[in-house]
Amino acid sequence: MVPAAPIALALSLSLAAGGPRAQLDALDARRRAEEAAARMLAQQERSVLDTLAESEAALAEAAAEARRAEAARAGAEAALAQAREEEAAAHARLQARLAELRPRLAARERLGRTGELQVLLSSRSLADLVKRRWLMERILSRDVALLAEADAARDARERARAARQLEAGRLAALAKEAAERRQDAAALREERETLLAALRTARGFHERAAAEAVVQQRRLAEFVATLPPPRSGGALPEGFAARRGRLPLPVTGHVTVGFGKVVNPRFNTVTVQNGLDIDAPAGAPVRAVAAGRVVHAGWFKGYGNIVIVDHGDGFHTLVAHLASMRTAMGEDVAAGAVLGTVGDTGSLKGPYLYFELREKGRPVDPRPWLAP
Template identity: 35%
Template sequence: MKRFYSCALAVAMLLSFVGASRSQIQTRIQQERSKAGGLAKKLQAKRAHLNAVAARVQSLKSQLARTNAEMSTVRSQLGVLSAQERSLQARISWNSIQLAAAQKSLAFQDGLLRKRLVGIYEYGEPDYLSVLLSASSFSDFVERWQDLQLLIKANEKAVIARRNAERKVATAQRDLQRMQISLQEQQQAQQRAQNRLAALAAERGNLVAVADQQRRSAAVEVATYEELTAAEEARLEALIRRRQAEIAAEEAARRRAAGIAGNAVAPHGPIHFTWPVTGIITSPFGWRKNPFGSAPEFHTGLDIAAPMGTTITAAASGTVMMAQWYGGYGKFILIDNGDGYSTAYGHLSAFYVAAGQHVKQGQAIGAVGTTGYSTGPHLHFEIRINGKPVDPAPRLP
């Protein structure tokens, strides 16, 4: 009997100690949950900022694409201008040759006309009538008449040739001047195009610099808060595991106390879990290729694909320990199911329960989503024993 009372007293003291410890742990859990929630909100804000920056970067990329297209157009224009410049240079060279020939022809015609004028000056203008009347015969008259006609035509041709040569020289000079002006205009246009190209290149560099700076700043902020959030969530999970262990110890102590008092009860049987959502298993428990990298990773649960917004139910009754954003899990729910068991639900799109709430098996607790590190709408479901994930498949009907 004395031994019985000693054992009962020890159990009572143990339960009292466990109760006090439970209160302290629960308080710390609430504190850490509050800190984790605050960090999660800040992280969400930073992610929202990162999304805004990503949208800005996308806008800048569109601007860069337009800038590149315009730069390509300017390069094409430069190519056309260069071809036009070469063509004008060739035409100017040809006109220069024509001008030189016209000037040479003009000089020749000037020489002929000058000789004829000198002859007229030295010998006088011939009297055409005297020349004809001095003919010795009719045939001589005809010959003299033909000679005079040739002389008159030669004089007229010399004058016409002189005028034509002058016109050719004047036309060639005007064409040359016009082409030179056109070439200067083309060269100025080419220079403007080159200046525009330089301005576009500078604009492109500025856009790239702005995009890179914004992306780096946002990424650093998100990474910082992810580290802080992960550390806080790790502390919270450690406290929750400690709390689960204490609950298991408390339950064992109660059973021992009941046994000592002569009221032994059978231990709880295994928990019967139900499927939290209906869908296709896209990734089982165990080793797999990381969908976000090339290295293999150990997958700690089942991925069950289901349409976005599909209702998720509690796989077993218990107390909600977490209902918040939880790192790569995204929106995450952790339920303590008792006897060291807990169930986890990740990548949700909505919460229907809150931390501290008691839920029954089959009760709606959230909705399927694709938050956190996710490649599409699905539920990541885990069963844990004393905080360690185990394969859910053999434990589901």
């Protein structure tokens, strides 16, 4: 049996020499590096559309806060204008009371107490004395009332002035907050544009975005298939198929990407387009191509804000990437009714309109349906 002391001594000398200890440290460092690399890879593999959706949600919240702050600022500005009017009215009432009171007080000062007695003593009869006394009491009563009214008007003016100063301070604070919220929204908008620029120039991101687009197309098709049939009452217009070749574009613009297979010239990736990309300025009105009923109006991953209209005969149209929606689910819309405005929600390409036509849930090329 080997003595314990020599073994312990040998182990101690081995560790001191850096053998096993150095190997353990190296393995630990390698493990930490691999874990860091795995975390970085997971971040890089993160969904492009999820990243974009989070950016859009933050931007939408910042824009909503900016609108709320601007509305509060506008309300404070209106309140300040009203406070100024009330202060001016109170000042005018005070000046009117003082204008009536000044000559009366001056006359009373000139008359004095002895003058009042002389007026009474110069009465020609008892009836005249009673009448003069009554008149003097009326004058005195009016003077007292005018003094009270002047005091009240002065107090009202001071209150109005204080209210005006308070509203002015509130307006300044709200104006500052509104400016800060606008700056926040602008910063997030710039951050989103930076993200989109990176997505457009990175092959890996582009390939993942293309793959995710296929998934979202399938999800959209499944979603359209689950849409409820039209409600009874207020029947949808018949004969949509007869409109082939006569439909207008839903927005004033021109088609940049058509229906079917699309090859990216930079990355040579192939995607299938189920609709049309229409170049149109941000904020332009998007209209219903025909009468129908809105069966969906909301956000959809990969498409942003979308509106789907049921035109009867198994036909639906869809418009996507809207900045705003001007309709709601269940609403009957006429041909040409505004459904929303052009935007870039869910878009990797900036503002444009995506337009689909579906027959019995299946996407069809809209171009033969459009008016020449």
